[in-house]
Amino acid sequence: MHTNANGVNWVNVDMIYPWQQPQWQAIQRLWQAQQLPHALLLQGAADIGKQTFAQHFARALLCHQVDSDYQACGVCKSCRLYQAGSHPDTQLIQRLDDKKEITIEQIRRLIAFLQLSQSISQRKVVVIHQAETMNINAANSLLKTLEEPAANTIILLVSAYPTKLLPTIRSRCQRLLFALPDRRESLTWLQAQTLHTDAAVLLNIAGGKPLLALRYNDESRLAQRTQLINDIGSVMTERKDWLQVAKQWEQHDRQEWLAWQLAWVNDLARLHYDPDATIAEDVSKQLYRLRDLSNPNKLYDLYDSLISRAKIATHTINPLVFMEDVLICWKRVMY
Numbered sequence: 001m002h003t004n005a006n007g008v009n010w011v012n013v014d015m016i017y018p019w020q021q022p023q024w025q026a027i028q029r030l031w032q033a034q035q036l037p038h039a040l041l042l043q044g045a046a047d048i049g050k051q052t053f054a055q056h057f058a059r060a061l062l063c064h065q066v067d068s069d070y071q072a073c074g075v076c077k078s079c080r081l082y083q084a085g086s087h088p089d090t091q092l093i094q095r096l097d098d099k100k101e102i103t104i105e106q107i108r109r110l111i112a113f114l115q116l117s118q119s120i121s122q123r124k125v126v127v128i129h130q131a132e133t134m135n136i137n138a139a140n141s142l143l144k145t146l147e148e149p150a151a152n153t154i155i156l157l158v159s160a161y162p163t164k165l166l167p168t169i170r171s172r173c174q175r176l177l178f179a180l181p182d183r184r185e186s187l188t189w190l191q192a193q194t195l196h197t198d199a200a201v202l203l204n205i206a207g208g209k210p211l212l213a214l215r216y217n218d219e220s221r222l223a224q225r226t227q228l229i230n231d232i233g234s235v236m237t238e239r240k241d242w243l244q245v246a247k248q249w250e251q252h253d254r255q256e257w258l259a260w261q262l263a264w265v266n267d268l269a270r271l272h273y274d275p276d277a278t279i280a281e282d283v284s285k286q287l288y289r290l291r292d293l294s295n296p297n298k299l300y301d302l303y304d305s306l307i308s309r310a311k312i313a314t315h316t317i318n319p320l321v322f323m324e325d326v327l328i329c330w331k332r333v334m335y
């Protein structure tokens with residue numbers, strides 16, 4: 001991955017993932033029938049490779065000599081410029097590192113770009129990654145563009161949370177759905193990577209999302225999970241106070257922090273009724289211990305509390321207060 005002048009990350013897009021063949025075939029059929037839409041919404045779970053697919057498709061749309069499967073040639077001027085992140089007929093829009101949202105300034109620049117005619121390819125292609133992070137002004141501004149599509153332009157919106165998009169934007173886009181990959185296919189792919197941990201263990205922790213599973217192959221991330229569940233146990237048994245623990249986690253990604261806990265509450269509920277239930281193997285010892293500490297009837301309240309906090313996890317809130325509040329919820333599930 002490298003960064004171009006706009007501070008945008010460009011991924012290597014030579015290949016799509018093996019589980020994306022059905023979506024590629026859908027694209028081929030549309031292309032062959034000359035029915036490519038002006039706007040396409042690529043939607044499906046996070047961490048299954050939608051962005052890579054979108055950029056792979058964008059490169060093909062710009063290529064001067066696609067093959068009979070509509071795959072980019074990889075060697076023409078267009079393909080080389082694309083891979084260098086400097087193709088003049090394409091834009092990749094995503095939330096910048098220091099911003100929480102895609103801003104109206106970004107969409108205004110995009111609209112100015114769309115008013116130029118294409119320079120080296122047959123069309124212009126725009127990819128909007130995590131499209132749901134457009135703020136309301138940005139979304140309204142884009143909507144006008146979608147309502148009056150420019151000729152020879154294709155806009156690819158990518159989103160794991162399409163219900164957060166304006167309904168009027170969704171209705172202007174044709175959908176391309178990405179299901180969670182088949183477990184066997186994910187395992188085959190994972191086993192071909194260099195792993196420090198068993199592929200099945202990683203895939204379970206990642207809830208079946210292969211790219212997330214690969215990120216957990218980093219041992220320090222597994223160590224963080226162990227640390228968190230130990231901390232939760234310490235808060236429950238009052239060996240640590242919640243403020244002290246919240247301070248330690250203040251800088252951590254809140255959505256991930258909560259996602260781990262939601263999965264653990266799920267595991268705990270199942271363990272209460274089936275001691276042999278399949279649970280997160282990296283922290284199984286700790287989960288058995290938390291099961292013994294927790295009242296099964298109160299776990300559902302904990303789950304609801306965590307879900308309601310997950311909904312506000314991306315809002316601008318004091319992280320310390322947010323985390324303290326979640327840890328207090330854990331304390332309430334004690335017998």
Ligand SMILES: [Zn+2]
Pocket residue numbers: 063064065066072073074075076077078079
């Ligand atoms: Zn090419």
